[in-house]
Amino acid sequence: MDPNLMQNLKSELRRGTQMLAVLSQLEKMQYGYSLLQDLTEKNVQIEAGTLYPLLRRLDTQGLLESEWDTSESRPRKYYRLSKEGIQIYEELKQEWKDIVSEIEKLTGGETK
Amino acid sequence: MNELMERYIYAVVKRLPEKQREEVKKELRSNIEDMLQGSKRIEDLEEILTQLGEPRILANEYRDKQRHLIGPAWMDDYLNVLKIVMVVVVSLALVFGLFEDLFNTDSNNIFGFVFEVFFKAIGNMWDAALSAFAVVTLVFVGIEAAESSPKKRTWKLQDLPQLPKEDSPKIKRGHAIAGLIFEIIFGSIWIFLLYYNVSYIGWFEEGTGWTVTVPLFSNAAIMTYIPAFIISVIIGIAAELLKVFYGAWNLQVVLGHTIHKFIAFLVMVGFLSMTDLINPLFTEQVLSYGVMDATQIAEMYHGIAIGIIALTALGVVADLIKCWILFLKRGRQSK
Numbered sequence: 399m400d401p402n403l404m405q406n407l408k409s410e411l412r413r414g415t416q417m418l419a420v421l422s423q424l425e426k427m428q429y430g431y432s433l434l435q436d437l438t439e440k441n442v443q444i445e446a447g448t449l450y451p452l453l454r455r456l457d458t459q460g461l462l463e464s465e466w467d468t469s470e471s472r473p474r475k476y477y478r479l480s481k482e483g484i485q486i487y488e489e490l491k492q493e494w495k496d497i498v499s500e501i502e503k504l505t506g507g508e509t510k
Numbered sequence: 511m512n513e514l515m516e517r518y519i520y521a522v523v524k525r526l527p528e529k530q531r532e533e534v535k536k537e538l539r540s541n542i543e544d545m546l547q548g549s550k551r552i553e554d555l556e557e558i559l560t561q562l563g564e565p566r567i568l569a570n571e572y573r574d575k576q577r578h579l580i581g582p583a584w585m586d587d588y589l590n591v592l593k594i595v596m597v598v599v600v601s602l603a604l605v606f607g608l609f610e611d612l613f614n615t616d617s618n619n620i621f622g623f624v625f626e627v628f629f630k631a632i633g634n635m636w637d638a639a640l641s642a643f644a645v646v647t648l649v650f651v652g653i654e655a656a657e658s659s660p661k662k663r664t665w666k667l668q669d670l671p672q673l674p675k676e677d678s679p680k681i682k683r684g685h686a687i688a689g690l691i692f693e694i695i696f697g698s699i700w701i702f703l704l705y706y707n708v709s710y711i712g713w714f715e716e717g718t719g720w721t722v723t724v725p726l727f728s729n730a731a732i733m734t735y736i737p738a739f740i741i742s743v744i745i746g747i748a749a750e751l752l753k754v755f756y757g758a759w760n761l762q763v764v765l766g767h768t769i770h771k772f773i774a775f776l777v778m779v780g781f782l783s784m785t786d787l788i789n790p791l792f793t794e795q796v797l798s799y800g801v802m803d804a805t806q807i808a809e810m811y812h813g814i815a816i817g818i819i820a821l822t823a824l825g826v827v828a829d830l831i832k833c834w835i836l837f838l839k840r841g842r843q844s845k
Contacts, residue, residue: 429540430541430544431544431545432544434545445563446545446558446561447562447563447567448571450541452571454537454572466536473536474544475536475540
């Protein structure tokens with residue numbers, strides 16, 4: 399088995415779920431690095447080089463709202479779910495559950 | 511240390527649209543400083559930057575949408591069209607370039623002449639290839655841009671191509687392309703020769719090099735007939751293109767081939783049977799040698815014309831019978 403192939407397949411499978419992971423942690427205000435640490439602590443694999451651009455994209459798409467905090471020594475950009483983002487997150491969460499149960503059935507995780 | 515960080519950030523944002531740059535620059539700076547956690551060690555910064563990865567790739571992640579001139583969906587069509595257009599254009603350039611160069615050389619010895627023509631021909635083909643490449647690419651970039659615009663075209667089931675008839679005898683792609691090149695090259699040589707017949711076809715005499723003193727054909731007659739040959743060659747090229755396109759002797763290809771042969775034959779018969787085709791001065795020139803008299807000369811012309819027509823007719827008929835039998839036989843077997 400080509401280890402590169404395995405790696406590619408795995409990251410392809412994970413790609414869509416990263417967004418869900420990010421959204422799940424943004425019910426409270428977070429800045430980029432705190433979110434990265436947060437996710438790493440919870441054993442979610444995401445690269446800094448993937449996370450930061452992803453935050454920006456979700457921000458432009460209106461799922462997140464962001465603001466610069468300039469009160470501290472250096473400015474930090476904080477993100478959290480927007481109203482629309484909360485709604486979308488709920489729907490995606492449901493979608494995720496559906497996917498898991500569908501795949502579970504297929505792969506024999508549950509016998510019903 | 512700060513300089514290294516700024517260089518990294520610059521390498522990322524310079525690849526982004528102007529209006530995003532300031533914001534991404536601020537974000538990156540803030541993120542990197544957060545990751546440093548107050549460390550002043552250059553090694554830590556190096557590790558962080560390595561972790562963030564190649565600036566080109568990071569910049570690509572930041573971009574809103576993927577950018578490309580010709581996407582994977584059009585790539586195959588693009589390459590196929592490019593190949594055929596290249597073949598046609600480069601062979602045309604070779605023929606016309608060679609003609610132009612052969613008679614417009616500055617060298618006065620044979621080696622200089624050969625080198626000059628050789629390199630000029632290569633130059634012509636290169637220029638033609640570049641222009642063809644540019645034009646085809648631009649057209650496909652246009653298609654891609656139109657396709658990815660908001661009101662995206664939806665494909666229809668009617669647009670699906672017909673299945674190639676499995677039973678139609680195949681035409682090898684190489685053969686078809688060779689046929690196309692052959693048609694282009696010899697078609698254009700023939701038209702060129704006729705157009706400049708005054709200098710190339712006729713009674714040669716040695717003056718400063720061999721030159722035509724009395725042309726064989728009446729130039730006025732030829733000029734009125736050239737459009738017919740041009741049409742015939744264009745139809746020929748179209749017929750060859752059909753072969754390249756379908757790659758098999760299907761109905762379209764067989765019909766195209768038949769029409770081409772038929773028209774080419776008619777055009778040639780019409781050409782040879784023109785009463786004013788032969789230059790009267792040429793006949794006089796032959797007469798002046800006293801070997802033949804006027805009736806013999808007229809009979810000889812007539813004989814040659816009939817001979818050419820008969821031979822060509824035979825060839826055309828044999829060719830058409832062969833390709834129709836090939837086509838019809840295969841059709842019957844499948845039923």
